[in-house]
Amino acid sequence: MENFEKIFNQFLDCVQTLQAALNVSFTEALVETFDNLEQGKIKVENGAPDEKTVAQLSKKYQTLDYDQISQKNKVQVFTFLTLKAINDDSQDANQMPTPPAISTVVAMLMHKLLKDEQMEVVDPAVGTGNLLFSIVSQLKALNHSKDNYQLVGIDNDEEMLNLADVAAHLNNIDIDLYCQDALMPWMCPNPEAIVSDLPIGYYPVDENAKNYENRAEKGHSFAHLLLIEQIIRNLQPNGYAFLVVPKAILSGKIGAEFMPWLTKKVYLKAIVELPDDMFKNKFNQKSILVFQNHGDHATSSEVLLTKLDSLKKEEALIRFNVKLDEWYTKITH
Structure with a gap:
């Protein structure tokens, strides 16, 4: 459980870093974070996120070691982050x-x-x-x-x-x-x-x-x-x-x-x-x-x-x- 909590907080940190850099909703940052991790590269569009953020995220993604995380843990982390997205972005009940x-x-x-x-x-x-x-x-x-x-x-x-x-x-x-x-x-x-x-x-x-x-x-x-x-x-x-x-x-x-x-x-x-x-x-x-x-x-x-x-x-x-x-x-x- 302790390990899962650690992984969850690492993912959360990645999403929040991207959210702040792009000035988007938590939901958008969450989707893009998982896209980046699945593709193995950070998407940059019209200069955003900037170079400094790309360097920060690269380091965070390396520490996360996404490919070594079990599918079950990825699904679980994504489910919890989805709940947070719906709460944070004041989505409909x-x-x-x-x-x-x-x-x-x-x-x-x-x-x-x-x-x-x-x-x-x-x-x-x-x-x-x-x-x-x-x-x-x-x-x-x-x-x-x-x-x-x-x-x-x-x-x-x-x-x-x-x-x-x-x-x-x-x-x-x-x-x-x-x-x-x-x-x-x-x-x-x-x-x-x-x-x-x-x-x-x-x-x-x-x-x-x-x-x-x-x-x-x-x-x-x-x-x-x-x-x-x-x-x-x-x-x-x-x-x-x-x-x-x-x-x-x-x-x-x-x-x-x-x-x-x-x-x-x-x-x-x-x-x-x-x-x-x-x-x-x-x-x-x-x-x-x-x-x-x-x-x-x-x-x-x-x-x-x-x-x-x-x-x-x-x-x-x-x-x-x-x-x-x-x-x-x-x-x-």
């Missing part, structure tokens, strides 16, 4: 990386429901790529290292996509990244699976919201509801969606309108309520929503409805796995 425990639960659901074959997986709100990369790494491990996934990430924030690009490279993951509003027509083919931790809030482009059934009667519409509608439009027949959504859309006043609409459009498969202790207050609570698009192989079945115990205890995942197995056996026999 929606851009915070998804906690690893949630990725594990989604990976367990995907492993059960998806066929063991090549498929395209899209995250239409990919952010830093944390959720998608963590899930795919776990699925590969469960699948004897077989990589069956062609990945696509969509986001309207170029800085987040730059972070996702570096993270993909560090994790040895191939992904096509598109910078666009995910509520506009997608530039990628229709996928067999969609995974996303949906951004929560209002969608500012009222003119485009008019193209959606779940638009608000007046004022801005909820981006997360429109995005679920867009996901259904883009999902292949029989395809699956695994979404981290606000718990509020599944019950109460919003749920009373939204859920009947949703159950007409798709087959609900699972609603897994995440533990209360993962969220600061009850308004922020989330659930994992799984559904299958209509198609010739898709059928309605009993829905897995469960609430997870605190994921701080390891047995919570074991208990969930038992429930998942029982449910899956019931719906497939």
Whole structure:
């Protein structure tokens, strides 16, 4: 741990030195630092960084000895620095990386429901790529290292996509990244699976919201509801969606309108309520929503409805796995 702390502080020093020299955001300096280290040379554009800084950085990079650091440590350092970037640059709360425990639960659901074959997986709100990369790494491990996934990430924030690009490279993951509003027509083919931790809030482009059934009667519409509608439009027949959504859309006043609409459009498969202790207050609570698009192989079945115990205890995942197995056996026999 002491060694990791030392490496982390060395990386942090490199990023902050470059940030000061270029007068850019922490995010930009972080992306450029890893680019420099991966390429083995310091990028200089229009005389910046200046010669003095280039000499300083060269010395710091030499001390760091980047090529000797394990891939696991590089990924870990980059993940912590990404969190710092989002905090320092006052990014939106929606851009915070998804906690690893949630990725594990989604990976367990995907492993059960998806066929063991090549498929395209899209995250239409990919952010830093944390959720998608963590899930795919776990699925590969469960699948004897077989990589069956062609990945696509969509986001309207170029800085987040730059972070996702570096993270993909560090994790040895191939992904096509598109910078666009995910509520506009997608530039990628229709996928067999969609995974996303949906951004929560209002969608500012009222003119485009008019193209959606779940638009608000007046004022801005909820981006997360429109995005679920867009996901259904883009999902292949029989395809699956695994979404981290606000718990509020599944019950109460919003749920009373939204859920009947949703159950007409798709087959609900699972609603897994995440533990209360993962969220600061009850308004922020989330659930994992799984559904299958209509198609010739898709059928309605009993829905897995469960609430997870605190994921701080390891047995919570074991208990969930038992429930998942029982449910899956019931719906497939």
